[in-house]
Amino acid sequence: MKPWRRLKRELKVIRLGKPGMRFAHHYHRHQRRQEPRWRATLLVGLGFLLTTIGAILGFAPARRVLYSAYRA
Numbered sequence: 001m002k003p004w005r006r007l008k009r010e011l012k013v014i015r016l017g018k019p020g021m022r023f024a025h026h027y028h029r030h031q032r033r034q035e036p037r038w039r040a041t042l043l044v045g046l047g048f049l050l051t052t053i054g055a056i057l058g059f060a061p062a063r064r065v066l067y068s069a070y071r072a
Contacts, residue, residue: 014022
């Protein structure tokens with residue numbers, strides 16, 4: 001389903017719901033719907049990979065720093 005259509009439907013359900021229960025129903029609807037296990041695993045793996053690459057690149061000195069140290 002398109003994101004805008006889903007957002008519009010969710011806002012309509014919250015707006016027309018019974019006062020005092022609107023958010024509770026919205027919350028419980030979203031708690032029942034879970035992400036597929038493969039997608040959650042993929043996102044965790046990508047996050048770990050990006051963190052590792054960032055740490056490696058963060059510790060590697062820049063080329064200019066290396067060359068300027070040898071010239072002096």
